Amino acid sequence: MEKLKFVKVLCLVALAGLLSVPSVSAEVPAQILIGEPATITGTHAKAGEQSTSGVQAIIDWVNNTYGGVKLGGKRVPLKYIKYDCESKKEAVTSLLERLITVDKVNFTLAPYSSGLTLAGAPVAEKYRMIYMDHGGASNTIFKQGFRYIVQTIGPATHYHRGTLNLIKRTDPTAKKIALVYEDDEFARDVMAGAEEYARKLGFDIVFKRTYPKGVMDLTPLLSAMNAAKPDFVIGGGHFQDGQLFTRQLADLDINPKALSLIASVTLPAFYQALTYNAEGVMGPSHWEYGVKFSKESAKKARMAWTGPSQDEFVALFKKAVGKDLLPDYHAAEAGASILALVEGIEKANSLDPDKVRKALGEISFMSFYGGWKIDATGLQVGHDMVDVQWQNGKRVIVGPENARTGKFVYPMPTFAEKAKGVKAVPKK
Amino acid sequence: MVYEQLMGNLIQGLILGGIYGMATMGLSLIFGTLKVVNVGHGQFIMVGAFITLWMFNALGIDPVVAIPVAFLVGILLGFICYYTFVRRLRKGPAFASLLATFSVGIILEETVRLIFGSEFRGYNWTLGKVRIPFTVIPYTKLIAFSGSILIAVLLYLWFKKSRAGTALRSVVEDSLGAQVCGVNVDWQYALSFSLGIGLTVASGALLTMFIPVGINPNMGGQYTLKAFVIAVLGGLASPYGAFFGGLVFGLIENGSYTLLALLPDVEPFALTRFLSFVILLAILLIRPTGLIRTK
Numbered sequence: 001m002e003k004l005k006f007v008k009v010l011c012l013v014a015l016a017g018l019l020s021v022p023s024v025s026a027e028v029p030a031q032i033l034i035g036e037p038a039t040i041t042g043t044h045a046k047a048g049e050q051s052t053s054g055v056q057a058i059i060d061w062v063n064n065t066y067g068g069v070k071l072g073g074k075r076v077p078l079k080y081i082k083y084d085c086e087s088k089k090e091a092v093t094s095l096l097e098r099l100i101t102v103d104k105v106n107f108t109l110a111p112y113s114s115g116l117t118l119a120g121a122p123v124a125e126k127y128r129m130i131y132m133d134h135g136g137a138s139n140t141i142f143k144q145g146f147r148y149i150v151q152t153i154g155p156a157t158h159y160h161r162g163t164l165n166l167i168k169r170t171d172p173t174a175k176k177i178a179l180v181y182e183d184d185e186f187a188r189d190v191m192a193g194a195e196e197y198a199r200k201l202g203f204d205i206v207f208k209r210t211y212p213k214g215v216m217d218l219t220p221l222l223s224a225m226n227a228a229k230p231d232f233v234i235g236g237g238h239f240q241d242g243q244l245f246t247r248q249l250a251d252l253d254i255n256p257k258a259l260s261l262i263a264s265v266t267l268p269a270f271y272q273a274l275t276y277n278a279e280g281v282m283g284p285s286h287w288e289y290g291v292k293f294s295k296e297s298a299k300k301a302r303m304a305w306t307g308p309s310q311d312e313f314v315a316l317f318k319k320a321v322g323k324d325l326l327p328d329y330h331a332a333e334a335g336a337s338i339l340a341l342v343e344g345i346e347k348a349n350s351l352d353p354d355k356v357r358k359a360l361g362e363i364s365f366m367s368f369y370g371g372w373k374i375d376a377t378g379l380q381v382g383h384d385m386v387d388v389q390w391q392n393g394k395r396v397i398v399g400p401e402n403a404r405t406g407k408f409v410y411p412m413p414t415f416a417e418k419a420k421g422v423k424a425v426p427k428k
Numbered sequence: 429m430v431y432e433q434l435m436g437n438l439i440q441g442l443i444l445g446g447i448y449g450m451a452t453m454g455l456s457l458i459f460g461t462l463k464v465v466n467v468g469h470g471q472f473i474m475v476g477a478f479i480t481l482w483m484f485n486a487l488g489i490d491p492v493v494a495i496p497v498a499f500l501v502g503i504l505l506g507f508i509c510y511y512t513f514v515r516r517l518r519k520g521p522a523f524a525s526l527l528a529t530f531s532v533g534i535i536l537e538e539t540v541r542l543i544f545g546s547e548f549r550g551y552n553w554t555l556g557k558v559r560i561p562f563t564v565i566p567y568t569k570l571i572a573f574s575g576s577i578l579i580a581v582l583l584y585l586w587f588k589k590s591r592a593g594t595a596l597r598s599v600v601e602d603s604l605g606a607q608v609c610g611v612n613v614d615w616q617y618a619l620s621f622s623l624g625i626g627l628t629v630a631s632g633a634l635l636t637m638f639i640p641v642g643i644n645p646n647m648g649g650q651y652t653l654k655a656f657v658i659a660v661l662g663g664l665a666s667p668y669g670a671f672f673g674g675l676v677f678g679l680i681e682n683g684s685y686t687l688l689a690l691l692p693d694v695e696p697f698a699l700t701r702f703l704s705f706v707i708l709l710a711i712l713l714i715r716p717t718g719l720i721r722t723k
Contacts, residue, residue: 043646045546183698211697214650216639219440220685221697223433223563239548243641247550253557253564264548273550273641419554 027351028072029106034059034338035081035099036109037120042087044135046239046267047112047330049321051135052082054331055109057316058338061308070346078338085111089119096123106351107132107341110149112330113238114138114156114186121146130344130353130360133378134337135330138185139193142377148353150344150360151380152337152372156186157193159284160234162387163260164194166399167232168201170410174257178207178230180221180245181262182237190262194234206230215241218248226254236261236283243273250277250415257411258282260387266328271390280412280424282389287332287369288397289314290405291386298366307339307367336369392423434686436563438679443565443573445678447631447638449671450576451651452658453583454502454628460665461600461620462518464525468533469655470648472502472625476632477643478540484551491553491568491640494633495575502629506622514621515614533648541645550641572637579630580671587667596620627667657708663718673719680704 036055039048059078062068068075081103085091092111099105100123108124110117110133117136121144124131131149133141137156141149167174177198181187188210195205207228211221218241225233233249233256236242242264249259258280264270265283274281289310298305308316313335317327327335340360345351347359364373364382373382387399389409396406407426455469466472479501480494509532517525555567587593598606599616607613635651636643654677662673684703688696711718 041541041546045541046548049546183695209697210695212701215697216650216654217440217444217682219444220433220437220682220700223436223440224686224689227429227433240642240644240647243548243550244639247639247641251557251564251566251569253559269547269549273548273552273643275552277552 028074028076029351031077031079032069032071032107032345032351033079033081033103033105034107034109034341035096035103035105036083037085037092037095037099037111037116038082038109039087039112039116040082040084042085043238043240044087044112044116046269047135048087050328050330051112051334053317053321054327054333054335055080055082055134055338056320057313057327057331058307058335060316060320061312062338062342065308065312066342069342071349071351078342081105085116087111087113087116089116092116092120093123096120100124100127100129105129107353107356109134109334109337110136112136114141114189115184117141117149118144118185121149124148128353130341130356132337132341134334136186138189139379140185140189142379146378148357148378150337150340150357150374150378152340152369152383153333154286154380154383154385155193156189157196158385159190159262160194160260161197162385162399163234163258163282163284164198164201164203166387166408167258167410168203170408171231171257174231175202175204176206176229176231177203178225178228178233178235178256179205179209180207180225180233180235181210182215182235182241183210183212184237187235187237187262191235211237211241213237213241215244218244219252222248222252222254226252230256232256232258232260234260236263236265239264239267239269242283243270246270246274246277246281250274250418253415255414255416259412260284265390266388266395268326271393276418276421276423277415278390279393279418279422280389280391280409282387282398282408282412284385285388286329286383286385288329288386288388288395289326290397291370291403293366293368293370301366301371303364303366303371305367306343306365307336307369310368313368332369336367336372339365339367339369340372390424392425430686430690432562434683435561437682437686439560439563439565441678441680441682442675443569443678444638444682445675446573446576446671447634447674448654448658448678449662449674450579450634451628451631452655452662452670452674453580453667454624454626454631455655456659456662456664456670457627457667458621458624459659460667461596461624462514462617463522464514464518464529464621465522466624466628467526467530467652468536468648469529469628470650470652471533471536472505472628472648473632473635473651474540474643474645474648475505475536476502476629476634477636477647478544478632479629480633480636481549481551481643482544484553485549491551491633491637492571492575495630498633499626499630502626503622505629506625507618509625510618510621515617518617533652537645537648544645546645548641549643551636553637553640568637568640572634575634575637576631576671579627580668583627584668592619657704659718660708661711661719666718669718676719677704680707
């Protein structure tokens with residue numbers, strides 16, 4: 001009887017010992033699953049193509065060049081599972097549930113755009129699931145008290161800071177500014193940030209309006225804006241409206257000295273659709289091919305470097321997308337969010353969401369995308385934006401000073417001049 | 429200043445309204461004759477937009493030439509749709525044809541996406557601008573507006589003066605009576621459906637002359653919604669009423685912006701949409717047959 005009791009106690013002690021000793025290797029899976037309700041079709045399909053290919057490119061680098069994620073003394077490959085949310089909020093929530101409960105993914109990525117990111121955030125919270133935000137820039141997302149969302153894209157309120165700095169430096173006499181944005185979560189945040197910063201720099205806001213999503217004719221709004229005689233115009237929302245905005249400015253022969261639009265300007269489709277009318281139009285970008293972030297610049301900034309070089313990323317992206325297409329910032333920020341996740345997992349040495357979230361809050365690094373660091377709410381605070389301008393059919397980085405690949409053309413040619421063949425080319 | 433802006437916006441609204449009207453005539457024609465609600469209406473407009481885009485960007489053909497091409501493609505699509513499913517479902521519950529046209533819309537969307545991808549595309553066809561009092565109008569918009577009026581007039585003449593148009597009207601008024609008089613009712617239905625789709629696809633070409641950017645496979649949805657509002661405004665079963673409804677809608681949408689902007693602390697654009705639907709609701713309540721009364 002005594003012997004049996006002793007064996008029981010021994011078994012209990014052994015079991016308790018097994019449970020209490022942290023043994024990462026016992027948890028190490030054959031692969032780490034990352035799931036995304038991606039915008040493969042629908043309104044944000046273009047950004048979806050870029051971002052999913054950017055994710056795939058970095059996963060390729062992690063698995064084949066880096067050798068896998070270091071976890072519990074092993075190297076574990078990443079696997080990407082994506083479903084098409086058709087750019088619809090209702091699909092985002094159900095697909096996230098499916099990824100978490102059926103596919104049993106370890107981590108999730110938010111779909112592109114602030115609205116869709118915000119739609120999925122409560123689901124990620126419900127399941128205590130890390131939710132990497134690569135395409136939702138709205139600050140509103142980070143004011144809801146979510147604990148598992150982590151941003152890589154820069155916050156919306158910072159979008160036009162570089163543009164305003166650039167114009168102030170180039171033309172101190174330009175004072176009157178028009179703010180015209182799409183009426184959605186993301187663009188409203190951009191407008192609020194731009195307004196605050198513009199006032200800080202001493203600009204006068206002479207016109208401030210929003211337009212609804214899916215707008216088909218901006219003529220009344222642009223006519224009213226023209227009556228306010230702004231020196232320059234900043235605004236936009238996404239892709240369709242950016243093209244419409246520029247085209248109808250041309251139709252109405254309204255000629256601001258500078259026009260900076262968010263999102264649409266950074267895509268080749270903008271110039272393809274507008275041709276010469278796009279000359280001189282500018283926009284903020286989170287990343288642009290040509291920006292030189294490297295191991296050397298990381299060393300100079302005293303930051304840790306991770307991930308492929310820019311050229312390696314471009315090659316991997318082209319392989320992932322399956323055509324000769326250059327990545328844009330949607331691809332870069334999505335890829336960088338995977339690099340951040342890898343850094344977080346390695347620092348936590350765990351797949352536990354709380355441990356990884358804590359680790360993500362402690363790391364900062366530089367990659368081909370630039371700096372990466374988040375604050376306590378998960379908001380990105382370590383990444384600076386660049387300004388691009390269409391010059392002679394090409395996107396040129398015109399700001400900030402230390403990142404630019406060309407001079408800022410100001411004022412941009414009038415639409416009548418552009419129609420006669422005048423290009424936005426810097427004067428020598 | 430407000431007066432100038434208002435006048436400028438009304439002129440622009442009238443031009444856009446003419447194109448809206450043209451884009452709704454097909455919907456009304458099909459409903460008027462077959463009592464089929466084409467929920468895939470906007471996707472047929474999208475097909476017309478892509479035909480124009482492709483002809484201009486790939487072949488260098490002017491959008492004006494694309495209008496008859498789009499019309500013929502629409503006619504062909506209309507006959508295919510009629511003989512494959514509309515004829516069978518026409519006499520069934522309204523829900524069946526509604527779902528069928530919805531499905532066709534999705535099929536068209538996905539087919540175009542497969543061929544052209546999901547990018548927002550555009551073309552740049554410019555012929556200069558005319559500066560008139562209050563506003564500036566590109567000639568391309570004027571051509572689109574004139575084209576819309578011409579097509580509406582031709583359709584009216586065809587209906588009123590031609591033998592085929594008379595036969596079609598007889599079917600609309602009394603299909604049994606028309607059959608007794610020797611009219612091939614089934615053929616008239618097929619013709620009517622095809623003509624409706626042809627007009628819709630052609631309107632896609634005209635719409636791109638007004639807005640030649642943002643062309644993408646998903647663009648149809650917004651036009652469907654707008655077309656239903658306009659059709660109700662003008663009289664759901666009347667193609668001419670639809671054209672008139674389009675003009676009124678364009679004027680309300682653009683004209684009201686200037687007036688609503690005078691209100692403090694409001695976003696006028698959001699209110700123009702609100703106002704459009706308030707008017708729609710009012711018309712449904714007060715005059716459910718639409719502004720143009722059909723006999």
